[in-house]
Structure formats: structure tokens, C-alpha cells
Amino acid sequence: MAVFRSRFARVLAVIGLAAAMLVGVFVGTASACSCLPGGEGAKYARATHVFTGVVVGRALLSGDPDTAHDDKYRYLVLNYRNHKGSAPALVGVETAVGGATCGIELALWSSYVVFAQGDASDGVVETTLCSGTRLASGGPPVTEEPPTTTTPRPTALGGSSPACPPIA
Known part of the structure; x- marks a missing residue:
């Protein structure tokens, strides 16, 4: 019986050690990107510069080796149309x-x-995943958010309800 308990204790120890190692592997520094709500019109309003251009180069800018997640790419963009602001050519x-x-x-x-x-x-500006940068094949930038309506509509009983399409 003592041999069985000793073996069982070893198996539990190995399982516990393996679980601890897996937690260490899969749990690291958490970082996530969280964007403000709103469509392209809201992104246009928040942007300092909006322009259309072709990417002609890319360089990696290494950050501090002791700091995680601070490396950057610098893309060289040939700007052929300013929509907002005055980014250089x-x-x-x-x-x-x-x-x-x-x-x-x-x-x-x-x-x-x-x-x-x-x-x-x-000669340098910044963009993020949340800024709204997208392929130009989607057309020119949307400069305003579409209007929303909150006008109440009259009901059959004389009251009002939130704006909604009539039932046919």
C-alpha cells in the first residue's frame, strides 16, 4: 500500500509540475488593441491627416531591447492626394x-x-489598427457619419414610439 501511495504522489507531482509549466508558457504579458466606436466618418473626424498614397518602402525601427512591444515599422508612402491636413508628398x-x-x-x-x-x-505621421487606414480600392474616405434618427412616430392609439418602419 505504501508503494501505491508513493507512486500516486509522484504522478500527482508530475501532473502539477506540467500544469504549472503550461500556465507559464501560455500566460505572458497581456496586450490587446481596443478601438473607439464609430464608423469611417468618426475616424475621419479624429484624424489629423487623411491622404491616399502608395507604399514604396518599409523599415523596422527597433525599440528598447528591455521593453516589450515598442518596435515600430516606418512605411514610406508616396502621397498623391490629401483629403484632410497637409501630409507631405x-x-x-x-x-x-x-x-x-x-x-x-x-x-x-x-x-x-x-x-x-x-x-x-x-515628414512622419502615426497610424494604428484603429485609425481607419484601409486599401484605396474601397473609394475615397467617408467624411461624415450617416445621420441617425430618434424622431418618434405616431402610433395607431395616438401615442408615439421610437422610429421604426411601418408594418405592412
Whole structure:
């Protein structure tokens, strides 16, 4: 009976150690990207610069080796149309590396509508996964949110109800 208990204790110890190691592997520094609500019109309103351009280069800007998640990409974008703001004709667009830190990946030689923030006087602006940057094939940027209605409609009983389509 003592041999059985000793074996059982070893098996439990191995299982416990394996579980602890798995927790250590799968639980790390948590980081996630969380975006403000709103459509493209709201993103246009929040952006300092909105322009259409072609990505012609990409460079990795290494951050502090002792700090996690601070590397950035700087995309070189040939700006051929300013919709808002005054980004230069050749502009650096910086973004974090990785979606968990709100970075966005842009494809070389593709056209984008870029929604960016920052002072462009140094030739560099910033964008994120939440900024609204997208492929230009989707058309020009939407500059206003569509209107919403909260006007009450009269009911058959003379009261009013929230705006909704009539029942046929």
C-alpha cells in the first residue's frame, strides 16, 4: 500500500509540475488593441491627416531591447492626394509592429487611404489598427457619419414610439 501511495504522489507531482509549466508558457504579458466606436466618418473626424498614397518602402525601427512591444515599422508612402491636413508628398507612416499593440501591416506597392495623427512637419505621421487606414480600392474616405434618427412616430392609439418602419 505504501508503494501505491508513493507512486500516486509522484504522478500527482508530475501532473502539477506540467500544469504549472503550461500556465507559464501560455500566460505572458497581456496586450490587446481596443478601438473607439464609430464608423469611417468618426475616424475621419479624429484624424489629423487623411491622404491616399502608395507604399514604396518599409523599415523596422527597433525599440528598447528591455521593453516589450515598442518596435515600430516606418512605411514610406508616396502621397498623391490629401483629403484632410497637409501630409507631405513623401511621408513616413509609423505604426506598432503587431496587431496586439494596434499596429497595422501595409503591403508594398499597394494604395491606401491613410488616416493618421501627428505633426507632419518632420515628414512622419502615426497610424494604428484603429485609425481607419484601409486599401484605396474601397473609394475615397467617408467624411461624415450617416445621420441617425430618434424622431418618434405616431402610433395607431395616438401615442408615439421610437422610429421604426411601418408594418405592412
